[in-house]
Amino acid sequence: MTTSRSREWLASAGLTIASILVALIVLELGCRLARGPSWLVRWPNLVLDERIDTKSQGVGRLVPDTQLGFVARPGFTANGLRYDAHGWRVSPNPEGIALAEPPILVVGDSLAHGDEVEDAEAWPARLQLMLRRRVINTAMSGYGFDQIAITAEKVAAEVKPAAIVLSFTADDTRRNEMKRVWGAEKPYFELAAGKLVLRNSPVPASPAPGDTLDFWQRAFGWSVLLDIVLRHQGWQYEWAVDHERVLPRGEGEKISCALLARLKDLGLLLLVVAEYNRYVFENEEYAAETRLTTGAVLKCAADLGLATLDLFDMDKDAVGRHGLEPMFRRSHPGPDGARLTADAIAAELERRHIP
Numbered sequence: 001m002t003t004s005r006s007r008e009w010l011a012s013a014g015l016t017i018a019s020i021l022v023a024l025i026v027l028e029l030g031c032r033l034a035r036g037p038s039w040l041v042r043w044p045n046l047v048l049d050e051r052i053d054t055k056s057q058g059v060g061r062l063v064p065d066t067q068l069g070f071v072a073r074p075g076f077t078a079n080g081l082r083y084d085a086h087g088w089r090v091s092p093n094p095e096g097i098a099l100a101e102p103p104i105l106v107v108g109d110s111l112a113h114g115d116e117v118e119d120a121e122a123w124p125a126r127l128q129l130m131l132r133r134r135v136i137n138t139a140m141s142g143y144g145f146d147q148i149a150i151t152a153e154k155v156a157a158e159v160k161p162a163a164i165v166l167s168f169t170a171d172d173t174r175r176n177e178m179k180r181v182w183g184a185e186k187p188y189f190e191l192a193a194g195k196l197v198l199r200n201s202p203v204p205a206s207p208a209p210g211d212t213l214d215f216w217q218r219a220f221g222w223s224v225l226l227d228i229v230l231r232h233q234g235w236q237y238e239w240a241v242d243h244e245r246v247l248p249r250g251e252g253e254k255i256s257c258a259l260l261a262r263l264k265d266l267g268l269l270l271l272v273v274a275e276y277n278r279y280v281f282e283n284e285e286y287a288a289e290t291r292l293t294t295g296a297v298l299k300c301a302a303d304l305g306l307a308t309l310d311l312f313d314m315d316k317d318a319v320g321r322h323g324l325e326p327m328f329r330r331s332h333p334g335p336d337g338a339r340l341t342a343d344a345i346a347a348e349l350e351r352r353h354i355p
Helices: 002-035 046-056 123-131 145-159 170-175 215-220 224-233 236-240 251-264 284-303 312-322 335-351
Strands: 062-065 069-072 100-107 133-137 163-168 178-181 188-192 195-199 269-274 307-310
Touching: 002 224, 046 236, 100 123, 100 145, 123 133, 123 335, 145 163, 145 170, 145 251, 163 251, 163 335, 170 178, 170 251, 170 284, 188 251, 195 251, 251 269, 251 284, 269 284, 269 335, 284 307, 307 335, 312 335
Parallel strands: 100 133, 100 163, 163 269, 269 307
Antiparallel strands: 062 069, 188 195
16 A cells, blocks of 8 residues: 555656646746747857856956956047056046146946946046046946955055045945955955955956856756746846855955055045945835945944945935936946036035045
């Protein structure tokens, strides 16, 4: 009797599993057909394609750097984007306005860099014309707070700025916990006995996109069905992105605070600005998480006696009055959003008499 029941159970389980597999195969083929008939014969690894596409966005404009991981290619020009001989983004001065010295130094990630807008539309360029003081934009797409701080120290020693504007997002703080972001190796810090210790420096060469695929990405990265489900749930980024975490979640905030203390020792006027991307205003849960992170870092800065500026309320009000599309491009602020940012930073610099 027991043997007979076991056989029935196994047969039933086998039939169920077979039915599920057939259903998944049918769904996979249907999803591929929806993307186009060619997808029925084309079965690439979508995770690898995503990684190659992400890396290729920087091909030409970025070069490896043993100190920062990657930097802008000096003299690079393409589609409204120009870097000068130092690899700093050009802030145009079309009317030849006499610009005061010493300069304002801007450090940050893609929002300060001005991704998705042209040179003259980026907020550092607008700030330069408003202040009539030279503004050096050293911000770089994809940088973590650690890379931002290293840049500030390095360039400040070269240009002796009147002040530093440090722009950051919550993502920059999380990147402190990584040794590789967007497939590119980077330096990172650890706290040992309360002191910052630099790791992964000199920064080694970055691996090829396919070298870091794990077992599941190799086994199921080809599935269009899985890709669609993950994108619908908002999980595709975590599934495909090529990051390598080396520090526990939350450690990035402590690293950012310690780096701010180190930057204070430069003895320069420093304004710490929290910026926000489009996703913050599309997802309340993400917004809440983001504000906790930026709030913690801003509190550290304020406790150190540094000037701070949180752009969340300004951005939220602008989105409420004008909508998302006029204020943001695909992810980053558009020209109108950048103009608001420049206005807010200029007003804060003036209020605090910087410079």
